[in-house]
Amino acid sequence: MTFTTADLFDAHGDALSSCVTQFRSYGSRTRFSGEIETVRCLEDNALVKQVLGTPGEGRVLVVDGGGSLRTALLGDLIAASAVRNGWSGVIINGAVRDTVALAGLELGVKALGSNPRRSAKEGRGEAGVPVTFGEVTFAPGDWLYSDEDGVVVSAQRVQD
Numbered sequence: 719m720t721f722t723t724a725d726l727f728d729a730h731g732d733a734l735s736s737c738v739t740q741f742r743s744y745g746s747r748t749r750f751s752g753e754i755e756t757v758r759c760l761e762d763n764a765l766v767k768q769v770l771g772t773p774g775e776g777r778v779l780v781v782d783g784g785g786s787l788r789t790a791l792l793g794d795l796i797a798a799s800a801v802r803n804g805w806s807g808v809i810i811n812g813a814v815r816d817t818v819a820l821a822g823l824e825l826g827v828k829a830l831g832s833n834p835r836r837s838a839k840e841g842r843g844e845a846g847v848p849v850t851f852g853e854v855t856f857a858p859g860d861w862l863y864s865d866e867d868g869v870v871v872s873a874q875r876v877q878d
């Protein structure tokens with residue numbers, strides 16, 4: 719994977735949206751891309767676990783956790799399951815935990831911050847719906863490109 723989001727933006731800016739949310743990177747993959755799948759949830763990560771337990775086929779899961787930093791929506795066990803299932807990365811508008819272990823996983827992981835407190839496991843929320851944060855709508859089936867500079871989204875694939 720050789721793209722940079724800055725070069726993509728220069729080449730395809732009209733077709734791209736750029737997320738203004740300032741994420742931290744937690745996984746060992748700092749550059750990743752893929753078709754988008756989504757979850758919307760608040761301090762409950764059962765749906766995140768469920769979706770990342772299915773075949774990822776190189777996709778990126780975008781989780782809108784409402785920006786809450788009160789509980790972790792992803793830790794090392796769920797992230798390891800994402801790696802086993804072939805997900806390319808996870809973007810979380812919320813918090814993670816087990817950050818030392820996440821740093822050793824072959825997965826893109828971006829989140830707002832960390833909190834050791836676990837989330838509820840009741841399955842509240844929705845999967846497969848468009849979610850909006852950082853001035854970007856992330857719709858299932860759109861394409862996401864992420865690197866050290868940011869996260870950009872396009873309705874069409876703009877890079878192999």
Ligand SMILES: O=C([O-])CC(=O)C(=O)O
Binds near residue numbers: 763815816
């Ligand atoms: O189970 C959780 O809530 C998250 C977690 O710690 C893990 O994925 O290891």
